[in-house]
Amino acid sequence: MLLLQEQDRERLAEELHDNIISQLNLIRLNLNDKKPEDLNRDLKKSMQLIRELSHNLTPPDLDEIELEDLIADYLDQINKNIEVIFRHMTIRTPISNPVKLNLFRIIQELITNILKHAEATRVDVSLRISLNYLILTIEDNGRGFAIENQSGGIGLKNIQSRAQKIKAIYKLKTQPEKGTKFIACMALQ
Incomplete structure (x- = not known):
């Protein structure tokens, strides 16, 4: 069980680093160059990734x-x-x-x-x-x-x-x- 938890933590860290932090960093670097609607779209995409990651980590109510x-x-x-x-x-x-x-x-x-x-x-x-x-x-x-x-x-x-x-x-x-x-x-x- 501890091994699985540790693997899940590693996967979470990898997902945060490779996907979410990378996307947010691109948004930060392009703040002055992009139109507000493009930045808004990129932020929404990042928020969706975080939402999906959060949902994947939350154990469902299996009894229900x-x-x-x-x-x-x-x-x-x-x-x-x-x-x-x-x-x-x-x-x-x-x-x-x-x-x-x-x-x-x-x-x-x-x-x-x-x-x-x-x-x-x-x-x-x-x-x-x-x-x-x-x-x-x-x-x-x-x-x-x-x-x-x-x-x-x-x-x-x-x-x-x-x-x-x-x-x-x-x-x-x-x-x-x-x-x-x-x-x-x-x-x-």
């Missing part, structure tokens, strides 16, 4: 929301940047809060990676819950990557750790210019 609704709410927020298709077929099966939270964090990590690196125009998310199994699929039409060339970044390690915690098995299928597909399956009994 079903997993498919939690996913749908999150995907609605990112739908502005990319076409998002969410399909779900669920049977009302009780899902524990640790499973909900870890699956939700896996989805956030995957979507963040898609938005940052994939150059995708579309992402398909599918959730199927039966009495005995849960299957999650996330697929994008982005540029993909060669798995053997990846050093196993923090994001992929977090996904692996979270999947292990909830006893989910997963597979990541990708290759350059062919997009990426993530499939996770876990028993619910």
Whole structure:
């Protein structure tokens, strides 16, 4: 748990430094050269990044929301940047809060990676819950990557750790210019 918290802190620091501070610094440097409406637009963009980061850090009230609704709410927020298709077929099966939270964090990590690196125009998310199994699929039409060339970044390690915690098995299928597909399956009994 401490390792995950430390990794989350590192990722937060990286996100603040690479995205938000960098954008705010550009705004500061261009104060005299840009029109007020352009500066306003840039500030709003920075505020949206901070809002998304804050939302990603705040644990949802898991007792009050079903997993498919939690996913749908999150995907609605990112739908502005990319076409998002969410399909779900669920049977009302009780899902524990640790499973909900870890699956939700896996989805956030995957979507963040898609938005940052994939150059995708579309992402398909599918959730199927039966009495005995849960299957999650996330697929994008982005540029993909060669798995053997990846050093196993923090994001992929977090996904692996979270999947292990909830006893989910997963597979990541990708290759350059062919997009990426993530499939996770876990028993619910």
